[in-house]
Amino acid sequence: MIEGLVAMPGLIEEGRAKVNLTLRVVGRRVDGYHDLESVVAFADCADRLTLTPGPTLALKTTGPLAGDCGETADNLVFKAAQLLGERVPDLKLGEFTLDKVLPVAAGIGGGSADAAAALRLLARANGLANDDPRLIEVATLIGADVPVCLASRACDMTGVGETLLPLSLPIIPCVLVNPRVPVATRDVFAALGLRNGELLVGFADVLQATAWPEEGASIEDWVELLAANSNDLEAPAMRLQPVIGEVLAALNATNGAWLARMSGSGATCFAIFENTPEAQRAAQKIQLDHPQWWVHAGVLS
Numbered sequence: 001m002i003e004g005l006v007a008m009p010g011l012i013e014e015g016r017a018k019v020n021l022t023l024r025v026v027g028r029r030v031d032g033y034h035d036l037e038s039v040v041a042f043a044d045c046a047d048r049l050t051l052t053p054g055p056t057l058a059l060k061t062t063g064p065l066a067g068d069c070g071e072t073a074d075n076l077v078f079k080a081a082q083l084l085g086e087r088v089p090d091l092k093l094g095e096f097t098l099d100k101v102l103p104v105a106a107g108i109g110g111g112s113a114d115a116a117a118a119l120r121l122l123a124r125a126n127g128l129a130n131d132d133p134r135l136i137e138v139a140t141l142i143g144a145d146v147p148v149c150l151a152s153r154a155c156d157m158t159g160v161g162e163t164l165l166p167l168s169l170p171i172i173p174c175v176l177v178n179p180r181v182p183v184a185t186r187d188v189f190a191a192l193g194l195r196n197g198e199l200l201v202g203f204a205d206v207l208q209a210t211a212w213p214e215e216g217a218s219i220e221d222w223v224e225l226l227a228a229n230s231n232d233l234e235a236p237a238m239r240l241q242p243v244i245g246e247v248l249a250a251l252n253a254t255n256g257a258w259l260a261r262m263s264g265s266g267a268t269c270f271a272i273f274e275n276t277p278e279a280q281r282a283a284q285k286i287q288l289d290h291p292q293w294w295v296h297a298g299v300l301s
Contacts, residue, residue, distance in 0.1 A: 010097070011053075013120045014046035015113030016152055017102050017176065018145060019270055019300055020263045022229040025192065027199035033160045034189060036144070039212065039226070041154045041169055041300040043176060047102050047114050049077065051121040054094040057081050063099040070104075076115035076142055083141060084122055087134040092125050103294050105182035107237075107264030109145040116149035145264075154301065156212060168215035170222065171299050173279040177251060177286055178268040178294040179243045188265040191236035200232065223258045223272055230261070237266035244269065250290065254282035270300075 019041050026035040047063070059078050061069045072078055077096050085091045096118060102110035119135050122128070128135060130150070139146040144161030154169040194200060210229065213221045238244045244267050251260035251271040256278035260271040273279040276299070283297035 010050040011121050011124055012048065012050050013117040013124075014048055015102070015110070015117040015149070016046040017043040017296075018109030018113060018149055018264070019043055019174075019176070019268075020107070020231060021226050021261070021270075021300075023231040023233055023264065024229065025194070025200050025232040028194035028196055029160075030197045032196055033144075034194070035159060036157065036161065038157045039154075039167065039229075040148050040157050041172070042152055043108070043174065043296070043300055044298040045102065045176070045296045047110060047117070048099040049114060049117040049121060050097040050099075051118075051125060052095045052097070053092055053125055056095075057085070057093040058095040059098065060095070061098045061100055063101050065100040065103060066098075068104045069098065069100055076111045076146075077118040080115040080118040080138060080142055080146075081122060083138040084119065084134065087138065088126065088128070091122065093122075094125070096121075103178045103180065103182075103268070105184060106178045106268045107183065107262065107266045108176070108178075108268045109149055109264065112143050112145035113149045113152075115139070115142050115146050116152065119146075119150055167212055168217075169301055170217065170219050171301050172219055172222070173273040173276045174298060174300050175251065175254075175257075175271050175273065175279050175283045175286070176263075176268055176294075176296045176298070177247050177270075177290075179241075179247055179290075180292060180294055181241050181243055181267050183237055183241055183266045185265040187240055188233050188237045191240055192233065193236075219258075219272070219274065226261075226272075227259055231263070233265050234262040237262060241267050243267065247293070250286050251282070254285060257282065272300075 021039040023038040154167045156165040257271040287295045
């Protein structure tokens with residue numbers, strides 16, 4: 001370093017894993033997009049993204065799953081920065097470093113969370129508010145999960161992911177398991193088989209939305225309502241990757257699992273537990289029985 005010059009410190013954001021506690025496919029719009037309704041929570045496992053301000057846009061990947069990130073030009077962090085640069089004059093950029101720990105194509109929004117973290121970092125570096133319409137526009141363009149990951153808090157997500165209603169979740173002990181088998185979201189929706197303009201639920205069902213618990217509700221209150229709902233993508237994803245059924249069976253076989261379900265379009269599944277020690281014991285058993293699987297014991301909020 002040249003004497004007298006001080007290196008700019010890096011800005012850091014976490015891309016927390018997104019977990020779909022429920023996922024209802026309302027139907028497929030005439031433009032081909034699917035209307036959804038999903039209760040989304042966020043886990044305490046996350047990719048870490050650092051931005052070191054500089055004159056040019058660059059991205060390097062580190063961490064245990066860096067090799068799964070693919071080409072830089074296709075990375076959603078890179079795309080988020082490019083799209084925001086097209087909308088914000090003289091956007092300050094720099095080098096991103098992505099420490100990748102979340103599995104990819106896993107139904108927990110890893111790439112979407114990374115893109116959202118990039119947008120938050122660029123907002124901080126450029127003095128933009130997190131609700132700046134240009135950030136929201138870019139998030140929506142990148143993918144259906146990016147707006148909720150931009151907020152990174154529990155929400156009831158509707159439409160194609162653009163309408164978010166904040167929810168007050170308790171701290172929920174959980175175990176996340178991914179069999180390290182990637183599942184492409186587009187393949188799962190294709191297996192669902194909806195035609196353009198086709199509704200999956202009746203009109204009365206669309207109008208009768210679930211009333212989710214208010215602030216202060218217990219885990220039991222939440223599990224009762226969550227169990228009455230489902231993930232409509234679980235069955236088609238399981239047809240594509242039967243190992244998802246093995247993951248769910250392993251979670252259901254643990255002591256203390258209150259509810260086990262697939263997240264997003266898979267293949268990651270989760271189970272909710274009454275307390276953290278039970279979740280940790282369950283995770284240890286699954287990791288011992290299936291050492292090749294990715295397993296995380298933690299909490300949702």
